[in-house]
Amino acid sequence: MNIGIFEIDHYEFAYSLYRIFDYRVNKIYFFVNQNMYEQLKNGLGRSAEKCYWFVKEENDTLNYFLNKVKQVIDNEEIxxxxxxxxxxxxxKYSSFIKNTGTKSVVTLHNINNWIKSSDSGIKSFFQNRSKNNIIxxxxxxxxxxxxxxxxxxxVSKYRKTVLTLPYSIYEHSKMPESHNDNIQFVIPGSIDxxxxxxxxVLDVFEGxxxxxxxxxxxxxxKPVWEYGLEIISKCKRLKEQGAKIKWHDDFVQQQEFEKIMHGSDVILSPINKEMPFSSKPEIYGLSKATGATFDMARYAKPGIMPEFFSVPNELNGSLLKYSNRDELSALIKNIASDSNYLTQLKLKALSNSHHFSVDIIRDKIEPEIEELFKTDRW
Structure with a gap:
């Protein structure tokens, strides 16, 4: 089957889709911007040579690029x-999907923004109508x-297929070995x-x-806005006091990010319960996913998250939870003082990560994809 992947922002997901569908006689066509092209070419290595690439140039308008995508879809029978x-x-995307002769799978990152937006005004009216038409x-x-x-x-009236393709996949076969007694905690993502x-978290580490x-x-x-810079300033003060803290002043390149994640022992994600987004906040674990759980899966690392977060079944046993600073402090102390406990957490994380391996995902998704081509409900 000829399969297209249109992605301009999330490298991890585009990479995962390629790995999941790169089998049998499938041909993969990428529709990306220049930055995504460079990331994927580096990440896929020699596999990138098998793909068909269509890159949005800096001066291309979105309409121009979407028309180009439509032509490729028609010519290559995607x-x-x-x-x-x-x-x-x-x-623009609504018109594209309606007039494109292929089956489109649309990934939604922020459910409330798509379904429950209460923004007023004529612009919001047309945006909401277009969102509904896309779905x-x-x-x-x-x-x-x-x-x-x-x-x-x-919360929606959608009655067609809803897939749960993961943001990241697991590709590694063994637990990375620790080279010293220093335990590495990492918080992935922008400082926002x-x-x-x-x-x-910094208050807990200070204590x-x-x-x-x-x-x-x-x-x-990368630090975002004034808050991010304030957090970096506090990191510097804590380091001067003897704390072992590392940070970045700018965007963390993919190669450096992967090096950090592979070398870490525990992923810490102090997410907020809600994220402000337009007129309706997104709720982590309910209307919006967090990349941290997929980092735990991809890199086979145990994690720590707030109590309110709904733990995916696939991560049960390797994701610890806390409800306040004292509980977070106790968890970190326990991990730091008991090497056997950390080892058991790592082994459980390694076992859990296999739920995100390509073969298991393919076994789950293949019947759902086949079902799409047995019906004209689209």
């Missing part, structure tokens, strides 16, 4: 198109997890007050690193 990361220009005319919707699928089904509560010397905290993300 049967299935994964359309990801639609954040704006909803009217209506898609062959299937993809969301990142069963809990989000259940939420989407409960809308997404995560860094202040509480425990006076007595516990075998832990390091790495912030693997």
């Amino acid at each position: 049967k299935l198109l994964f359309l990801n990361s639609i954040y704006s220009d909803f009217g 209506k005319n898609s062959a299937a919707i993809n969301v990142f997890g069963e809990s989000i699928k259940n939420y989407f089904n409960s 007050s809308r997404r995560r509560d860094y202040q509480s 425990i690193t006076k007595d516990i010397k075998n832990i390091t905290l790495t912030l693997a993300g």
